[in-house]
Amino acid sequence: MESIELAAYAKINLGLDVVRRLENGYHEVKMVMQTIGLHDTLRLEKTKEGIALFVDSSEAPADENNLAYKAAHLLKEHCGVAEGISIHLQKRIPVAAGMAGGSTDAAAVLKGMNRLFSLGLSEEELCGIGVRLGADVPYCIMGGTALAEGIGEKLTVLPDAPDSVVLVAKPPVSVSTKYVYETLRLSEIEKHPDIDGMVRAVREGSLAGIVSRMENVLESVTEKEHSVITGIKHFMEENGAKKALMSGSGPTVFGIYEDRADAEKAAEKLLVRKPCVQAAVTAFQRKE
Ligand code: ATP
Numbered sequence: 001m002e003s004i005e006l007a008a009y010a011k012i013n014l015g016l017d018v019v020r021r022l023e024n025g026y027h028e029v030k031m032v033m034q035t036i037g038l039h040d041t042l043r044l045e046k047t048k049e050g051i052a053l054f055v056d057s058s059e060a061p062a063d064e065n066n067l068a069y070k071a072a073h074l075l076k077e078h079c080g081v082a083e084g085i086s087i088h089l090q091k092r093i094p095v096a097a098g099m100a101g102g103s104t105d106a107a108a109v110l111k112g113m114n115r116l117f118s119l120g121l122s123e124e125e126l127c128g129i130g131v132r133l134g135a136d137v138p139y140c141i142m143g144g145t146a147l148a149e150g151i152g153e154k155l156t157v158l159p160d161a162p163d164s165v166v167l168v169a170k171p172p173v174s175v176s177t178k179y180v181y182e183t184l185r186l187s188e189i190e191k192h193p194d195i196d197g198m199v200r201a202v203r204e205g206s207l208a209g210i211v212s213r214m215e216n217v218l219e220s221v222t223e224k225e226h227s228v229i230t231g232i233k234h235f236m237e238e239n240g241a242k243k244a245l246m247s248g249s250g251p252t253v254f255g256i257y258e259d260r261a262d263a264e265k266a267a268e269k270l271l272v273r274k275p276c277v278q279a280a281v282t283a284f285q286r287k288e
Contacts, residue, residue: 003045004116008108009035009143009285010099011136012166012247012254016216017193018184026151027181030195032158032202032210035143036166036254037282040091040105042068044112047084051076057091060102070133071106075113078129079121085113094170094278098177098248100136107140127155144287147199158199160286162207165257167236167267171228172276173251180221180249189217211243211256222250229253232270232277239266 011033019028051072055062063069072085087109093101110130114121121129123141130137135152147156193215201209223229229246232253236244240262241255257263263281270279 006108007039008104010093035285043088049084052086059095067102067106071109097252103136104140167263169279170252177249
């Protein structure tokens with residue numbers, strides 16, 4: 001095999017709780033993660049030596065700061081791969097959106113190189129390497145529906161959540177994940193999301209049970225700074241969404257729809273009202 005093409009799927013957080021602040025400044029979280037069909041595409045090709053990266057978007061770095069590049073470098077070092085690799089990255093996942101765009105590209109490079117160079121690494125071994133690039137990378141390697149604890153790297157595989165249509169919308173504001181976590185006042189959170197209940201609902205295959213527990217404690221910080229997020233959530237819920245929530249530290253909002261036509265209609269209307277929003281209709285993506 002000389003080349004391989006992979007889809008790197010975005011994630012949303014169906015539920016996100018912050019349990020406590022750790023001494024090292026990180027936060028212990030408890031989240032239900034879900035991959036969605038929206039994806040970047042990566043083509044990996046064997047070359048004689050080195051790492052070459054081509055990115056079709058000016059929003060993501062096209063050098064050694066790109067997580068796809070870092071993943072290739074790390075795996076080459078770890079496994080002593082002498083041959084080179086060229087990576088063509090087609091970005092579709094909005095950048096710095098709260099959908100783990102960089103982490104999922106890194107995960108795809110690790111999985112792709114494992115196959116391309118017949119490295120024989122297990123999923124667990126790939127996750128062990130991936131966590132050095134970011135806490136979300138192990139989840140992106142696994143995909144599907146999962147409970148993430150610790151700093152996001154302790155994963156429990158869950159059955160695939162029931163099929164659902166998702167409208168994602170990213171307003172044109174930038175959010176620093178670090179700032180959001182640092183600004184969060186844990187002592188002021190009166191009611192934490194019922195993540196255990198959501199896990200039960202996933203196991204029971206109850207979309208209603210999942211939707212009724214969709215909450216994200218980080219909204220309290222990001223929405224205060226960017227009222228456009230609140231506006232999009234209300235818009236979606238007034239336009240057919242069973243529930244709308246911010247993903248990760250934001251600013252992306254996603255709405256859960258029963259019907260694809262309703263989601264498409266809402267997306268069209270949203271783009272007329274807010275032309276700067278990046279919107280896409282997609283669906284839950286099952287574990288491959
Ligand atoms: P998370 O949900 O994990 O917090 P995010 O979706 O908010 O991540 P990313 O899209 O991963 O954020 O981008 C965060 C930063 O990472 C960007 O500012 C960008 O410069 C950098 N970056 C590095 N590699 C990539 C990549 N492959 N795709 C997008 N951004 C990348």
